[in-house]
Amino acid sequence: MSGYAALPLHQTTLANGLRVVLHVDRRLPLVAVNLWYHVGSKNERPGRTGFAHLFEHMLFQGSAHVGTNDHFRHLQSIGGVANGSTWYDRTNYYETVPSERLDLALWLESDRLGFLLPALDQVKLDTQREVVLNERRQRVDNQPYGRPYERLFELAIPAEHPYHWPVIGWEADLRQASLDDVREFFRTWYVPNNAVLTLAGDFDPGDALARVERWFGEIPSRPLPQRRRWPLPPRDGAVVETVADDVRLARVYLAYRAPAFGEDAWFAGSLLAAVLADGKSSPLYRNLVWERQIAQDSGAFLYPTQEAALFVLWATARPGVDPASLAASLRRHLDEVSSGVRPEDHERALRRTLTSIWSELESLEARADRLSRATTFFDRPETAWDEPARYGARSLDELAEFASRFLAAERGVELTVVPRSAPS
DSSP states (O other): OHHHHTSOEEEEEOTTSOEEEEEEOTTSSEEEEEEEESOOGGGSOTTSTTHHHHHHHHTTSOBTTBOTTHHHHHHHHTTOEEEEEEOSSOEEEEEEEEGGGHHHHHHHHHHHHHSSGGGOOHHHHHHHHHHHHHHHIIIIITSTTHHHHHHHHHHHSOTTSTTSSOTTOOHHHHHHOOHHHHHHHHHHHOSGGGEEEEEEESSOHHHHHHHHHHHHTTSOOOOOOOOOOOOOOOOSSOEEEEEEESOSSOEEEEEEEEOOTTSHHHHHHHHHHHHHHSSTTSHHIIIIIIISOOEEEEEEEEOOOSSOEEEEEEEEEOTTOOHHHHHHHHHHHHHHHHHOOOHHHHHHHHHHHHHHHHHHTTSHHHHHHHHHHHHHHHSOGGGGGOHHHHHHTOOHHHHHHHHHHHOOGGGOEEEEEEETTSOO
16 A cells, blocks of 8 residues: 555645645546535434435535536536435545546535525425435335345444434435425534545645635634544344345344444454455355355445444345254354454455455545545544555454454344245
């Protein structure tokens, strides 16, 4: 990662609190513009879920000086691309443009930060509410294993914790959202002192900073609410549940609470997930799918969430396979790695993980996003380049300790999804 770390990196904060990160890479005549707001679904409250994701949609509906749908039209006219996404801990917006059109991207982002509310009306809210509800139907309600996946979080995360509800929100809450609710959410969280703006690509840092100051410098800051921390203690007692869904094959999920993204233990857990299930040489695929042929597929991953994480292990049963026996097989694999990880599995998983990171960082967009994340979560953009070393430093003993400490059966959630026609 030394190649990226050697490239110029500058961090500054404007008078209004906007943190600005400049990563210069002049090999291509492009600039990736990445704006993170430190607000996500965890900043919602029960009865008002889905606002963060709804706002992602609203910010593409025009502002005081940009017409409805003109954000995309302006960027597409100069060959740029843009999008946004919402997560538990943040909402981000990003564009990649030819370097000589940096001003256009900065103007578009600054206008919706500083001047969204004058263009916000009931028609736009109603339109985007229906878009989001349709997205929910497509991705969750009418998607195989979609709604049971939300149930997994309901079982694994306490009701008072903001990771308990889905990022996309509940339909009833979205339908109740008023124009005043939406305006208040924007006024509270969409302020420069709650944002990180990263530029990555072909630009002169002094000139780029002057442009950022021109477009963002006069947008006023506002006081932010006191942030609450939401640590998750380990579960005390197992939870087992079976739900019926419109699926053809049974699927078993095991879920466990784990340390937050950024901790050494998180990197141990993430690497352990790769040990277990990344690739056809992994133990889960080799044993369950190839040798015993009791699973159609399998996987494991650890969420990169800021307050706490969720380690999820899953497998889809082949026709005629008892899901209870499949669940027992998954637990045996966890017991095995609690006793020790094979060096060859560790080496394979580490190489695959590092290859994935290095491949991703060939993209300016990915580098800009990682820099925004490192600055938002840790106020240290340079830690965006540390992940390969953090993974490489995790020993076999650390992976086994993670499994024994966090993945014990009595601390887990076991959710089985069965075809609706089968007894549940």
